Amino acid sequence: MRNNSKTFIRMSGLGGQGVVTAAHILGMAAAKDGLESTVNPFFGAEKRLAPAESYVRIATEKIYERGEVLFPNIILIFHPHVITLGKCYTMPFFAGLQPGGIVIINTDRSQDLLREDDREGLVRLGARVYCVPATRVAVEVGGTELSTNIAMLGGLLGVQKLVSQEAVREALMERFGGKKFVASGTTAALDDVLKSKFSRLAQLVEKNVAVLAAAGGAVEEYHPGK
């Protein structure tokens, strides 16, 4: 990292898991917090379960660089298959991780995903590795596996407070409600249809905020050297 004011994040997952949406929400939240941010996804032909990656750059000064993040500070692994089946664009899954970087893995720890050489590599980098049962939290708290991506963001914020929770809530409103809808969300002139839509939206956002908090509390550090 050339400059301490930059954080580069790589999210690796499978198509359909919402890595692109998670990056979108994180980047939008960073922008709402007054930070500079760019977000971009990379995928081949769009299809479910194929490797999908997205990249978020957050900084205090303007970001020019585009494309894949080759040297991330933080890596989020949305699915065990990224590690065990090599469903990512770099091998091993932590290639390019900055020394002292952070890895957060979606796993309920029922099996050890890391091979011996992965563990050695992570120890050499002085990486901090965390596990978060994101899919389980999504199902139990959010009522749907579709919230896995938000649970991963919760895990990230549980480890490092990159953006405020309020900004994430606003970003969720904007992402799922549309800007105009949010702008008029508090006005009394909404007709009934819009109101019912708003209550569904509010519920969706509140559930995801709950997922965010629950996942943040469910993070456990994993020591690859032990």
Add this chain to the structure above:
Amino acid sequence: MARQQREVDPEYLFFEAPREQVFITGSEAVAEAVKRGNVDMAVAYPITPQSESMHLIGDLYAQGYLKDYYRGENEFAVMAAVHGASLGGGRVFTATCGPGTLRAMEMFPVWAGSRQPIVCAFMCRGVSLPPSIQPENIEMAMLLDTGMMMFHAEDAQDFFDMILRAYAIAEQPDVHLPAGVFVDGFFVTHTRSAVMLPPEDIKLPAYDPRRAPVPTFDMETPPMRIIRDPLLNKSNFISYLANASWHQEIIAAAERARKYIRRYMGGLLEVEDPFAKIFLAASGTAVSQSREAIRVLKDEGIQVGLIKIKSIRPFPAEEIAAATAHAELIVVPEFNMGGWLAREIKASVDNNRRVVGGPRVFGGMTMPAELIVNEVKNALRDRFGAERTNS
């Protein structure tokens, strides 16, 4: 909504209207431009990474911003259809990329030849085997001599601004040529970043075909002279002369566009740090990557200037020669294998051994700043010896 939009002076829309920041993708920026462009008709045909833009423009049609919109049979049909709509006096928009550009190729010189101010976006990608949908701008090399104007946007902000400004430039009566607005696919189309937008209740004035230097086609009374007696059916001196002079007139029209490019886009290029001895000269996303490399080199005590080339056709040959008159080294990073921009620059400057074509990234990979930094350092070492690298 479309009905509530009012027409404003282009310069008010470009330079004076208050702007608000949004966090959007390059594809969304295209739709925001078309929304404010008073576009009559758009025709779409999907190809990654262009598809989302034309899909969003379909939404604009559904909301009443366009008079007509449909999906064509293929890219050739699309480019022929917008040509017809433009001949009929409408302001049109379409977009394609990569293999779509190549499939439609025949129509681009036709647009220029019939002097239609069509604006087309190109979200450049790999063209063929081995197949790649990823960013790469080799298709621009293939369009350099079609007669259309070519503008290369660096990011989503540029893309938004250049599409609208392309109409203002292309529709000038003494220009009246098609304009392609290019970006590197994915790096711009799929990247979300902050973009400043003017209000959505203002738009460009309507296109006025009565100001055109060529007659508008009226299909009730078709111009039989053009349809039945094209020049190619003749083989006499007058037909050769007409054909050759018409080609020259297309080139001259592009030359006359320079003053409008200066007025509306602030010049054909931008120079940063004009007194530097070393320059990075680039267009599109390679400019952004160069900006990062310049930061790194500066931290290491190496001063490097930047030449951002915005207009590829017409090409700012004289401006580049002037900006680099005292330069010792000009490094040209590109997102393609052929190195078309380096060739253009080498043909524009004296002592073109100063020009280093590279680094070149193709097949869809990114171009990390470190790659550009190494190219600069290696060139300095080769040409001036190790001592110069830390000057």
